[in-house]
Structures are given as structure tokens and as C-alpha cells.
Amino acid sequence: MIINNILTSWYSVNKRDLPWRRTTNPYFIWLSEIILQQTKIEQGLPYYEAFVTKYPSVFDLANASESEVLKLWQGLGYYSRARNLHASAKYIVAELDGVFPNNYKDLLKLKGVGDYTASAIASFCFDEVCAVVDGNVYRVLSRYFGIDTPINTSQGNKEFKALAQKLISPKNPGEFNQAIMEFGARQCKPSNPDCTVCPLQDGCMALQKNSISDLPVKLKSLKPKTKHFNFIVFIFNEGETIIEKREGKGIWQNLYQFPLIETETSTSFDTMHSLLEKHELIPSSNYDLTLYNEEAIVHKLSHQHLHTKFWIVAIDSLASKGVSVDIIKDYPVPVLLSNFIEEFNF
DNA sequence: AAGTCGGGGGC
DNA sequence: GCCCCAGACTT
Known part of the structure; x- marks a missing residue:
């Protein structure tokens, strides 16, 4: 046959x-x-x-x-x-x-x-x-x-x-x-x-x-690159935060995220403070910074390993309009963020 | 032709 | 940790 x-x-x-x-x-x-x-x-x-x-x-x-x-x-x-x-x-x-x-x-x-x-x-x-x-x-x-x-x-x-x-x-x-x-x-x-x-x-x-x-024979794929992601989770105006649409070419195009600061290496508290000092969204230095996860969360994708820290910034006022934390669940976000949002529970 | 794009699950 | 999954698109 x-x-x-x-x-x-x-x-x-x-x-x-x-x-x-x-x-x-x-x-x-x-x-x-x-x-x-x-x-x-x-x-x-x-x-x-x-x-x-x-x-x-x-x-x-x-x-x-x-x-x-x-x-x-x-x-x-x-x-x-x-x-x-x-x-x-x-x-x-x-x-x-x-x-x-x-x-x-x-x-x-x-x-x-x-x-x-x-x-x-x-x-x-x-x-x-x-x-x-x-x-x-x-x-x-x-x-x-x-x-x-x-x-x-x-x-x-x-x-x-x-x-x-x-x-x-x-x-x-x-x-x-x-x-x-x-x-x-x-x-x-x-x-x-x-x-x-x-x-x-x-x-x-x-x-x-x-x-x-x-069998089948397959050519080896490249090793994933390690990246360091720092998400800035603003909290202000009694229950508001900031999310942005990802533009450009890379991963997660047109999905939403908290403001992201990518760094070359793992970021310390001091480094994050100085990065926030010159952040466009932050009008004054009057804010309270805490780190949500001491140990970086490693989110593994096919070509990237994302070492991720969520920085919580409680602040009085911002140079931008926020969104109510109640409706961020309506926006499309990467799994990495939906996991955080669920766990953090604002 | 090689690199990029997610997330989950098997082993 | 590595590989695979009813692949397609960009460079």
C-alpha cells in the first residue's frame, strides 16, 4: 500500500x-x-x-x-x-x-x-x-x-x-x-x-x-540575548497609573505596558533614582520609590531573556494624564505584565 | 540566507 | 536546560 x-x-x-x-x-x-x-x-x-x-x-x-x-x-x-x-x-x-x-x-x-x-x-x-x-x-x-x-x-x-x-x-x-x-x-x-x-x-x-x-535535522538557533527591563509603575491621583502603547518594530508591537526603562545591566536603587530624576514624566523629585521584586523576574522568549524589575513610584502629580487602574485590564498587554497586574492587585 | 517574533509544555 | 509547536515576515 x-x-x-x-x-x-x-x-x-x-x-x-x-x-x-x-x-x-x-x-x-x-x-x-x-x-x-x-x-x-x-x-x-x-x-x-x-x-x-x-x-x-x-x-x-x-x-x-x-x-x-x-x-x-x-x-x-x-x-x-x-x-x-x-x-x-x-x-x-x-x-x-x-x-x-x-x-x-x-x-x-x-x-x-x-x-x-x-x-x-x-x-x-x-x-x-x-x-x-x-x-x-x-x-x-x-x-x-x-x-x-x-x-x-x-x-x-x-x-x-x-x-x-x-x-x-x-x-x-x-x-x-x-x-x-x-x-x-x-x-x-x-x-x-x-x-x-x-x-x-x-x-x-x-x-x-x-x-x-x-531526524529531522535542524540547524541550531542562536542563544537568546539577555535584556534588563525596568517597568515604572506609577501610582497617583488615588488609583491612577500610566500605560503606554508599544510602538516601533520589536516585540509586543501595539500592546500596552508601563513606562519602560531598559538598562545594560541589573539596575540598583541608586541607579533607578538617578534615572527617574531626569524622567520626562516626573516634574519633581518628590516621590516614593519601592522595588516590587527584589529578584528579577526572568521572562523567557525565543530570542530574548527579559530580566525584569517592577519599580513602584508613588507620586503627587505627573506631567501626563493617567488611566484608572480599574480599566488597565481592558488593554492588551504581554503575559509578563498581566501576571504582574494580577499579582500586584493595585 | 539569517534573524525576528511569544508563550507553553515535554522530557 | 533544550527542543518543539498546523510559520510568516523582514533584512
Whole structure:
């Protein structure tokens, strides 16, 4: 039996009942695929339910504000996904009359939709013969065919895409794509897969060569950089504080935060005092400074380790308008801050 | 081609 | 501590 048939028959028995598998509405499929990028199903599922409930159509999503969308996305990470999702919804409503693109080529034009997502939507919703290549597919194919080309190179990308495209059947492209991904997620797992019950064990090159744990090959990623974040938590006017929108390029774009002072090294009380002396928001030196956490909180991201201190500044007046601490929960903030806000309890 | 973008969980 | 996750975008 060819690999396609083995995978699809395995899938018919082992597939999970997931909400986006009960529909071929491209709007819902698109939502699920964006949410699931670099995200495990268990983590993405509640977000999918929340988005479908709050935005049952692309018009509802387009009519929302970006902050509102980011708020619903809060905690999921990779926030450019939410910004692009919202921008694409507005594009579909404004330019396409709310009609979802119905082919790979047009789907690719949507912000945040790359080769994988366009292939997924095109095959699931419109039966287009486009093979998906996600982390699962890389793993299954590299092992079964014994391919050691690093997957995070353009070489590997091209090679595995071509191979998957060769294996997919025009008969059932969507089902094959779902099958190979589900198979990678549940049978051909990253670590300690149970190859004794694997329906592909006969032809699997990696099993034959005892190289399951060596595949797929991936080039090493860089070491995360350490940064030192000092958040200034102002308290004034009986229950007000200051929050700002993060502008610019880096992490957490368009999310909100307390005024941030980034330093080269861990910051002492003395250093913080002198930094606050020349702070634009502070008109006088009449304030009370306390450090919320003696030990820096280390928030670990893929490329940065954020050593974070929360400095509490009680002050009489400020050179800026504040917000009531009661409504900061309505703003989208990074997990690092929502954890603090919950714990601090103002 | 390499770097950037989150957060959670497995081992 | 390191790796992975229904990847895409920027430089």
C-alpha cells in the first residue's frame, strides 16, 4: 500500500474531533490556521472558540478595533498574527466585498498567509492540490524517506515541499494534508514515538537505520540575548497609573505596558533614582520609590531573556494624564505584565 | 540566507 | 536546560 493510502486510512480511525474539522467555511479554517501557527492545538483551541464566538464572520472581525483583537489574542504570542489577521479581514471586506479568496494564489496575498496556510485553506476548503509542509510533515517525511537535509534552510524547504507535492493525491488533497499532519502530531512524535505500532514501519528508512531520534535535522538557533527591563509603575491621583502603547518594530508591537526603562545591566536603587530624576514624566523629585521584586523576574522568549524589575513610584502629580487602574485590564498587554497586574492587585 | 517574533509544555 | 509547536515576515 502506498504511503498516501496508509496515512489516510490511519487518519480515518485516529483523527481527533476538532471544531475546524466540522466546517469548510474558509473564514473559520483561516482563523484556525493562523491561530495554530507555531502553536499546539491544546493551546490554540480556547482562542479559536473565543474568536469564532466574538467574530462569527469576517465582517465582525473587520469591524473590530485592532486593540480589541489584540486583547482577545493576549497570551497566545506572535502578535503579528493578530495584527495581520485583522488587517486581512479589513482587506477582504473592503476590497473583496467580504468574499474569501478561493485559491492558493489569491490566498497568498493575505497578510500573515504564507505557503503553508494558503495550501491548507486551498486544500481543505476548495480541494486544490497543494501540499502542506509544517513541522509535522517535515518530521514524517524526513524519517520515512531518511532525508537529512536541514529543514530550516531554503534547500530543505524546497525539497520537502516538492516531495509532499509528489505524494499528495488529486483525489483527496485536503484529507491527505490533514492525515499527514495528524500522523506527525500523534504517531510520529518528536520524541519517543512508539514505532512498534506504526503503520509505516515497513518502509521507514529512519527506523531501519535507527536514526529516528536524529531526524529531522535542524540547524541550531542562536542563544537568546539577555535584556534588563525596568517597568515604572506609577501610582497617583488615588488609583491612577500610566500605560503606554508599544510602538516601533520589536516585540509586543501595539500592546500596552508601563513606562519602560531598559538598562545594560541589573539596575540598583541608586541607579533607578538617578534615572527617574531626569524622567520626562516626573516634574519633581518628590516621590516614593519601592522595588516590587527584589529578584528579577526572568521572562523567557525565543530570542530574548527579559530580566525584569517592577519599580513602584508613588507620586503627587505627573506631567501626563493617567488611566484608572480599574480599566488597565481592558488593554492588551504581554503575559509578563498581566501576571504582574494580577499579582500586584493595585 | 539569517534573524525576528511569544508563550507553553515535554522530557 | 533544550527542543518543539498546523510559520510568516523582514533584512
